[in-house]
Amino acid sequence: MASRKPSLIVVLQQPASRPPDPEVLPKASRRTFSAAEKLRILNEADACTQSGQIGTLLRREGLYSSHLVKSRRLRAAGQLQALAPQPRGPKPTPPDPVAEELAQLRKENARLQARLAQAELIIDVQKKVAQLLGETRPAPHPHEPS
Numbered sequence: 001m002a003s004r005k006p007s008l009i010v011v012l013q014q015p016a017s018r019p020p021d022p023e024v025l026p027k028a029s030r031r032t033f034s035a036a037e038k039l040r041i042l043n044e045a046d047a048c049t050q051s052g053q054i055g056t057l058l059r060r061e062g063l064y065s066s067h068l069v070k071s072r073r074l075r076a077a078g079q080l081q082a083l084a085p086q087p088r089g090p091k092p093t094p095p096d097p098v099a100e101e102l103a104q105l106r107k108e109n110a111r112l113q114a115r116l117a118q119a120e121l122i123i124d125v126q127k128k129v130a131q132l133l134g135e136t137r138p139a140p141h142p143h144e145p146s
Contacts, residue, residue, distance in 0.1 A: 038071050039075070041057070041063070041068070041071070042068070042071055042072060042075060044057055045057055045068055054068075
């Protein structure tokens with residue numbers, strides 16, 4: 001068996017005179033193109049007649065050919081407003097008038113039930129105070145209006 005030679009490990013270090021850069025790079029954001037920019041790029045792509053010109057245009061603008069295809073389809077469909085950047089995420093749903101009315105009625109019902117509970121509590125306290133003081137309310141006669 002052949003003996004193994006020890007391997008040499010090289011560790012690269014920065015010069016002591018230069019500390020590491022503590023700068024935190026900002027997070028990259030998604031690029032958006034206005035409808036005018038998209039139309040400008042489409043017009044430039046349509047003007048390309050020689051081989052390789054479209055590839056040069058795409059590299060210069062930082063685009064993929066699929067972006068160009070998608071923009072051409074939207075332009076052909078007459079959806080110029082679709083070339084403008086669209087907000088991302090789920091579309092907001094319009095408020096349901098029945099749900100709004102139901103929420104309002106539930107809120108009012110809760111408020112009225114709280115007032116009823118308070119009124120019943122006050123009446124109970126008044127009855128207990130009357131009993132403690134020995135006052136009794138005369139019962140109304142069945143034939144007399146109260």
